[in-house]
Amino acid sequence: MPISLKNETAIAGIGLTEFTKHSGVSELSLAAQCIKAACDDAGVSPAEIDGLVSYTLDSTDEIEVARAVGAADLSFFSRINYGGGAAVGTIAQAAMAVATGQASTVVCYRAMNGRSGKRMGQGVSGEISSSDLIHWSWYTPYGMLIPGSWIAMIANKYMHRYGVTREDLGRVAISQRNHALRNPRAYGYGKPLTMEQYLSSKQIAEPLCLYDFCQETDGGCAILVTSAERARDLKQQPAVIRGVTQASTRGQEQMTSYYRDDLLSLPEMEMAARRVYAMAGLGPEDIDAACLYDAFTSEIIMQLESFGFCGTGEGKYLVREGALDIDGRLPNNTHGGLISEAYIHGMNNIAEGVRLIRGESTGQPAKSVEHVLVSSGVGVPTGAMILGQAV
Amino acid sequence: MDSRIKPPMGHDNAWWWQMAEEGKLGIQRCRGCQSLRHPPRPMCGQCHSLDWDAVEASGKGTICSYTVLRHPQFPGYEYPLIIILVDLEEGTRVTSQLVGCTPEDVDFDLPVEMLIQEDPDGFKLPVFKLAEFA
Numbered sequence: 219m220p221i222s223l224k225n226e227t228a229i230a231g232i233g234l235t236e237f238t239k240h241s242g243v244s245e246l247s248l249a250a251q252c253i254k255a256a257c258d259d260a261g262v263s264p265a266e267i268d269g270l271v272s273y274t275l276d277s278t279d280e281i282e283v284a285r286a287v288g289a290a291d292l293s294f295f296s297r298i299n300y301g302g303g304a305a306v307g308t309i310a311q312a313a314m315a316v317a318t319g320q321a322s323t324v325v326c327y328r329a330m331n332g333r334s335g336k337r338m339g340q341g342v343s344g345e346i347s348s349s350d351l352i353h354w355s356w357y358t359p360y361g362m363l364i365p366g367s368w369i370a371m372i373a374n375k376y377m378h379r380y381g382v383t384r385e386d387l388g389r390v391a392i393s394q395r396n397h398a399l400r401n402p403r404a405y406g407y408g409k410p411l412t413m414e415q416y417l418s419s420k421q422i423a424e425p426l427c428l429y430d431f432c433q434e435t436d437g438g439c440a441i442l443v444t445s446a447e448r449a450r451d452l453k454q455q456p457a458v459i460r461g462v463t464q465a466s467t468r469g470q471e472q473m474t475s476y477y478r479d480d481l482l483s484l485p486e487m488e489m490a491a492r493r494v495y496a497m498a499g500l501g502p503e504d505i506d507a508a509c510l511y512d513a514f515t516s517e518i519i520m521q522l523e524s525f526g527f528c529g530t531g532e533g534k535y536l537v538r539e540g541a542l543d544i545d546g547r548l549p550n551n552t553h554g555g556l557i558s559e560a561y562i563h564g565m566n567n568i569a570e571g572v573r574l575i576r577g578e579s580t581g582q583p584a585k586s587v588e589h590v591l592v593s594s595g596v597g598v599p600t601g602a603m604i605l606g607q608a609v
Numbered sequence: 610m611d612s613r614i615k616p617p618m619g620h621d622n623a624w625w626w627q628m629a630e631e632g633k634l635g636i637q638r639c640r641g642c643q644s645l646r647h648p649p650r651p652m653c654g655q656c657h658s659l660d661w662d663a664v665e666a667s668g669k670g671t672i673c674s675y676t677v678l679r680h681p682q683f684p685g686y687e688y689p690l691i692i693i694l695v696d697l698e699e700g701t702r703v704t705s706q707l708v709g710c711t712p713e714d715v716d717f718d719l720p721v722e723m724l725i726q727e728d729p730d731g732f733k734l735p736v737f738k739l740a741e742f743a
Contacts (some may be wrong), residue, residue, distance in 0.1 A: 237650065258740070348619075352621050352622045355616035355618065356648050358614045359615060359616045360692060360734070361686040362678075364681070371676050374675060420680055422680050476673075476704060
């Protein structure tokens with residue numbers, strides 16, 4: 219008899235470090251700090267942690283973290299691959315572990331010196347032959363070395379087919395910057411962005427310009443998952459996990475799924491949508507706000523279609539009518555997102571989803587927020603989650 | 610002198626670069642069901658055969674999508690760098706570079722033809738030019 223994860227588990231704590239461009243400390247230090255903060259937020263001792271989940275790209279081993287924060291016995295530890303595609307996947311692992319009794323207090327973390335340390339997009343080469351490195355061999359010799367170059371190929375095709383303009387991408391960037399103006403943690407705090415600035419900024423990988431790109435950030439973010447029942451008795455209002463899934467589909471590559479028949483949609487995100495809605499027993503009409511993964515602005519518009527908030531090719535209309543703004547149909551990335559708050563590989567978007575459920579976002583919409591949709595990385599094996607109020 | 614990043618090579622891709630060295634654009638062909646596939650894989654996802662050979666592509670195709678890379682600029686590459694996805698007439702798709710024209714010349718669906726580019730260090734790779742300039 220399969221176990222449904224619906225309403226079984228909840229996020230009881232979120233923890234962040236400061237977000238900077240030069241932390242001056244190790245990634246292990248960032249990890250320990252955000253995990254301690256998540257425990258404090260939940261009102262749980264780090265000694266109670268018995269499960270840890272992170273990204274394969276994270277440099278900090280679970281056992282190093284466990285010693286640093288004073289965790290005791292770990293009965294569950296795992297890693298998710300594919301960069302930001304791992305974000306929600308870590309929560310899926312934690313929820314499964316808690317729902318099946320493998321662990322009771324699982325912390326998911328991502329801590330990175332993403333600006334002062336190892337930056338994205340440095341290329342790979344050499345006499346090495348893992349399947350992942352062979353994959354990159356089709357791109358790096360041609361000069362496709364940065365994530366923006368891989369995404370631009372899809373964005374350009376999509377924009378050409380559906381008449382999406384640079385102004386539409388600019389609207390996404392500005393909407394999220396406006397959210398960041400209310401968020402003192404955010405890179406974009408105190409830095410308004412105008413359409414004129416957007417349109418005159420440096421072209422990076424056409425059609426994407428500087429402001430279409432996410433930040434590079436030093437920082438850490440941790441999310442504490444426990445049973446929904448236990449979360450009710452902890453310090454914070456729980457964000458109950460209504461549904462959560464990972465998703466990878468036919469023709470999937472990491473960032474370069476260029477060989478599918480049409481390049482105008484995000485099949486893995488459509489799969490995540492089908493599964494997460496089915497598990498939660500909800501549809502797009504039930505979602506009050508979202509934290510859609512936003513390494514690049516174009517990904518937001520495409521995801522509006524993947525998750526059924528509009529029809530194919532209609533994402534641009536939602537953006538033009540202000541749907542993503544604080545008073546819109548689907549306030550999105552109300553902390554500023556990866557584009558204007560910080561790039562903690564999507565973990566900080568999960569934290570914002572929790573704040574929206576608690577009613578504690580700096581960009582809290584006036585309307586009641588019953589359900590929040592959070593997605594993982596775009597163009598990679600991914601995942602999605604719906605958070606809801608306690609039942 | 611700085612040169613482009615060389616591809617990591619292993620069992621599943623080195624043969625393609627060897628064909629490029631010989632002036633050819635290769636496409637992997639399953640010997641079980643004759644289907645063509647790119648990027649190459651050691652097993653056919655349809656018939657599960659491990660037997661394959663390679664055919665030489667005509668080098669003709671059309672532009673499926675493209676991007677113009679302007680920044681950051683890495684040593685070994687010339688900017689602006691036009692990267693294209695090419696729908697080959699054989700039915701597979703390949704990622705490559707468009708040479709011999711400016712970013713203003715490139716557009717969706719334009720016909721292109723393959724040529725082998727040889728770098729100053731002797732490394733060869735298949736690139737494309739617009740058919741109208743051929």
